[in-house]
Amino acid sequence: MSKTNKKQKKAALLVRYLEAIEKEKRKKTSIYKTNSTTIKKKKKTNKINNLKESNNMPDHIKNTNVISCNNIKQLTKIKNAVMNNNKSKKKKIKRNKIQLEQTNNKNKQNKETIKSMLIPQQNQTKQLNAKGTIKKKNDNSINKILKLKKITEKRIKHTKDDNVISIDKTKSVNDKNNTKAKKYPKNIQLLREMLATKEKSEVKQKKIKEILPLRERMMMKLKASRFRYLNETLYNNTSTQSKKYFKEDPDSFIAYHDGYKQQVAQWPLNPLDFIIASIKNMPNDYIIADFGCGEAMLAASIQQKTHSFDLISVNERVEACDMSHTPLLTNSVHIVVFCLSLMGTNLGDYILEANRVLKKDGILKIAEIESRFEHIEDFIKLLNDYGFVNTWKDLSQNLFYFLDFKKVEDITTNRNKLPMITLKSCLYKKR
16 A cells, blocks of 8 residues: 555545534534534535645644644645745746856856966967077076166167267278168167177187196286286375386386286277277367376377377377376367276376366266276266266166266366265276
8 A cells, every 4th residue: 555545545534534523413403503504514524625635634633533623724724835835946946047057157258268368378478488588597698688688778878979889990890880780770789799899808718728838827817916916006096106106117017008908808898999989970170188098099099189198108109197287288178088097096186187178168088997986976976066067978888887078167276175086996806
């Protein structure tokens, strides 16, 4: 027997029991009852029959022998509750399906957006790999690239000025550079020339080390050590003291310049080449004074008339004198050059002599090692007190600063009230 059959039998027994009770009641009650009572009983029986057909009667009511009106009400409530529960369950199932569909659609959209974001990034990485800009190389190579970028940026700022010009060493090189100048800008040409000179110097050093025997290598080291000693004496003495020293021992001055040549060969560029290139574009009737000329290479490589001064005369072009007291007349020179020659403890005297010698609106050109300046702007402000105004500066070169000043006024009186000009001494390392 199944459970449904058992329930049906129980319901049938209860119905029969209820019918028997009603018959007994009818017998006991009077025959003169109103028709209203009979109608009510018929309604009750109809409800019971409906419950019998639905089979939703609970257990605590089935076990009871008598079914009252309250029990019938409870049965109807239970039936309605069951129907409502079924409807609510169906609604929940529909809602869950809709939510699942919405989430699936969102996931699809997110995947598509992620793909669209990843595709350009992948293309960018491919482009970066092709250009070689991804940082997979060593830190040294990355630093070199960053330095070259800084140099080019600073070069572009100063290309408008006439003083920044590509270095020309020979006429044949000039002809080649003139043909290439149409294709490439000036800053790229300068960078290529700098790299070429550096590579040449490195190749020369390697060849020298391979060719020279041990004795000559030792002599080279001795010359370098003597050069460092002489360099320190020049920085720590006044111009008059160093002039006396080299007069007593002129061979030491020659040794100093030999060591200086070795240092220039190791540099990536020679600052004198920049000054030569800038003066070549100036008028031919200009008069130039080269303070601390060395071997007077400036006078040998330009057409303008030049006065070359140094502590000792190495050749015919050089005139021996103290740079704080030159034999030139006042207001007689268009350009004064200090190329790595601001050496000594009386730098203010050199600048005052340059002010005396220069004409009004004359140009003072300074090229110095960048490590000598603590703050380059402080140095520029000091020269304002000495009657000069900064018109141009190039701080982008490796190792060196290039500065141009214009003479604004003559400084003849109140020299003692002028501030001191001091620079750090450049001490060359042992190699």
